[in-house]
Amino acid sequence: MPRSSNSQHSSARLSFRLLTAAVGATALVATGGAAHAAPARTTTIAGTLPRWLPSGTAARLALRSAPVDTPQSVRVYLAPRGGLSALQAAVAGVSTPGSPTYGHYLDGAQYAASFGPTEAAATTVSNYLASAGLHVDSVEASRRYVAATGTRQQLQRAFGVTLASFTHDGADVVAPTTAASLPTDVAADVMTISGLDTSVQRMTSQRIAETGGTTAADTTANRTAAAASAAGVAQPVVAPPAASVVGRPCSQFYGGLQAKYQADYKTPLPAFHGQTPSYALCGYTAPQLFNGLGGDTGTSGGGVTVGVVDAYNSSTIVADTNTYSSAYGWPTLARNQYSTWSAGKFTDQEACDASGWTGEQTLDVQAVHAMRPAARIRYYAASNCAGGLIDALAAVVDENRADVVTNSWGGLETDTGADDVFAYEQIFLQGALQGQTFLFSSGDNGDEIASTGTKQVDYPTSDPYVTSVGGTSTGLGNGVRNVVAETGWGTGVYALNDKGTDWVDGGFLYGAGGGYSTLFPRPAWQAGTVPNTAPTGRAVPDISSVADPQTGMLVGQTQTFPDGVRYGEYRIGGTSLASPLAAGAIAEAVQRKGKRAGLANPALYSIARGAYTDVQASTVKGVVRANYVNGLDPSGGTSYTVRTWGRDSTLGLAKGWDPVTGLGRPGATFARTLASTLGK
Structure with a gap:
């Protein structure tokens, strides 16, 4: 369903309104290479022509005929009851302070009765697909879509398309050369169709542990799990990732240990202008984050359920979290405080780096537990890092147990098709009507130019129906709310040359994602806050929290060490940390x-700006980071780099909202101020 994760093609503006059915048109149906006129009364289904096709030529994309007898599966997404515009209007009403329906949320049954696709619509679509020769595999429990399988020849007849083979982003894919169409009476019940384009976008977690990437141990573990899954073994154990250890020296709190020698060597570092930096943090513990970002024992999360959505599942997460919590005097997870929804079978584990996702899960769960130690945590384990994440999100809204939901993953917006948008947004819209809050990390590659060549934002964080969370570099001292240094997260790197005589500027390394969407127009709630001189798309992010790995979190996880599998601790950051902290x-x-x-x-943009820390440039220029060359201990040597602050690609800070930190980091009065707004 989602698209290839490496596309660099430019994207045309897409309003969600375009997902409604277009005006009727005549389509061509390919059958074994011959084209025939489709029924006269047909309607084009918007969002079914791949967005990457118009930007390329057939020659460049290596267009070929697709084998017509190969089976292929699709999902036909059904329109909400009453129409999309009515659903969007209802969401605007319950979400906008001052509206007569503000905070008047629906339960699951009320949503289904008012906006859920009808049984009649599911029957109409199912009957049509069957009449076209397709096998109807299932109707999703909430009737979001009808899943069906047929040969490519049957799909061409059913949807009025020609399916062709392409080489796209280095992969062989099949995609329609035109938008799909359906008989007008059937199209009235359909929003979009996914699966005609077989390219896959694998979402990536937005964490940075800098363990050297996927190791041989990770690869072997993922292949073993993938083989078990292919053999039909349900829920194979995802092996622990290769171990990582924080390099020493490091600071226990910000500024706690100065790098008097490693910062100097032979030549003073120009960026510091004589300033002696401290060593990077060893990693904030749960009590440090709770106290430093403003927790109090009266609001530790009792009665609130925070949902965490990731791919796969760590079998040691509860034991690891309790071991970690005990080590730092933090409350362990009480009985029934942590629970799991699981997809039933894990797939695509090698391509998704399943063992790496357990690190994401560990960070998300332990960061939520750090901020709200009494909150219930409901973990949603997706079957893979692609379409499985959509199914996990659907479970979030269908269960309706989670009040706040954090998501530390995403993909490039240019890879996001209109069918992807509807698959996600139907879930976000239902969640909004039920009062559920979805947060997504803004990304770890700044404006994405360095990684893709195209300035862009990520998705789903750019969706106007979620809260996008950017990142900061935040130095916490001892005590409560003792922020001694802070700026927007954007890291440059200096490394010592081979002779040890001078520092070499390595340029931009990583930083908080942000910018302006080319899929979604500027929402009304950003008007008057985002500068009028900025591009007109939905602005990213909305708020921010700690993300810089040099001021990251220390987490505890069972890992694969050279001498065996055991518990260990390591530092991790990225907007993957910022999202659960903001949640x-x-x-x-x-x-x-x-x-x-x-x-x-709408409430976040309407409350007093004093509820946020308006993050600005810092007099602190950065820190010195020590890394063990072998990732485990100093026996293989220790390397030193200087990690500078406030260098987020082309993105910069500004007074008020900016594309690095959004409105800012939630401050001392944030929770009280937001709470006073809810439900008015």
Whole structure:
């Protein structure tokens, strides 16, 4: 369903309104190479022509005929009851402070009765697909889509397309050369169709542990698990990732240990202008984050459920979290405080780096538990890092147990098709009407130019129905709310040359994602806050929290060491850290008010700006980071680099909203201020 993760093609503006059915048209149907006129009364289904096709020529994309007898599966997404515009209007009403329906959320049954696709629509679509020769595999439990399988020849007849083979982003894929169409009476019940384009976008987690990438141990573990899954073994154990250890020396709190020698060597580092930096943090512990970002024992999350959505599942997550918590005097998970929804079978493990995702899960769960130690945590284990994540999100809204949901993953916006948008947004819209708040990390590659060659934002974080979370570099001292240094997260790197005589500027390394969407127009709630001189797309991010790995979190996880599998601790950062931390701040507001926040963005932009720390440039220029060359201990040597602050690609800080930190980091009065707004 989602698209290839490496596309660099430019994207045309796409309003969600374009997902409604277009005006009727005549289509061509390919059958074994011959084209025949489709039924006269047909309607084009918007969002079914791959976005990457118009930007290339057939010659460049290596167009070939697709084998017509090969089976292929599709999902036909059904229109919401009453129409999309009515659903969007209802969401705007419950989400906008001052609206008569603000905070008047629906339960699952009320949503299904008012907006869920009808049984009649599912029957109409199913009957049509069967009449076209396709096998109807299932109707999704909430009737979001009808899943079907047929040969490519049957799919061409059913949807009025020609399916062709392409080489796209280095992969062989099959895709339609025109938008799909359906008989007009059937099309009235259809929003979009996915699966005609077989390219796959594998979402990546937005974490940075800098363990050297996927190791041989990771690869072997993922291949073993993949083989077990292919053999039909349900829920194979995802092997622990290769071990990582924080290099020493490092600081226990910000500024705690100065790098008097490694920062100097032979030539003073120009960027520091004589300033002696400290060593990077060893990693903030749970108590440090709770106290430093403003927790109090009265609002530790009791009665609130925070959802965490990732791919796969660590079998040691509860034991690891309790071992970690005990080590730092933090409350362990109480009985029934942590629970799991699982897809039933894991797939695509080697391509997705399943063992790496367990590190993401560890970070997300332990960061939520750090911020709100009494909150219930409901973990949703997707079957893979592609379409499985959509199914896991669907479970979030169908269960309707989670009040706030953190998601630390995403993909490039240029890889996101209109069918992808509807698959995600139907879930976000339902969640908003039920009062559920979805947060997504903004990404770790700044404006994405360095990684893709195209300035862009990520998706789903750019979706206007989620809260996008950017990142900061935050130095916490001892005590409560003792922020001694802070700026927007954007890291440059200097390394010592081979002779040890001078520092070499390595340029931009990583930083908080941000910028302006080319899929979505500027939402009304950003008007007057995002500068009028900025591009007109939805602006990313909305808020921010700690993300810089040099001021990252210390987590505890069972890992694969050379001498065996055992528990160990390591530092990790990225906007993967920022999202669960921000979720904790919103969860505090939910606890204070005793009411869900829903789509929080209109409220976030309406509350007093004093509720946020308006992150600005810092006099601190950066830190010195020590890394063990072998990743485990100093026996193989220790390398030193200087990691500078405030260098986020082309993105910069500004007074008020900016594309690195959004409105800012939730401050001392954030939860109380937001809580006072909820439900008015």
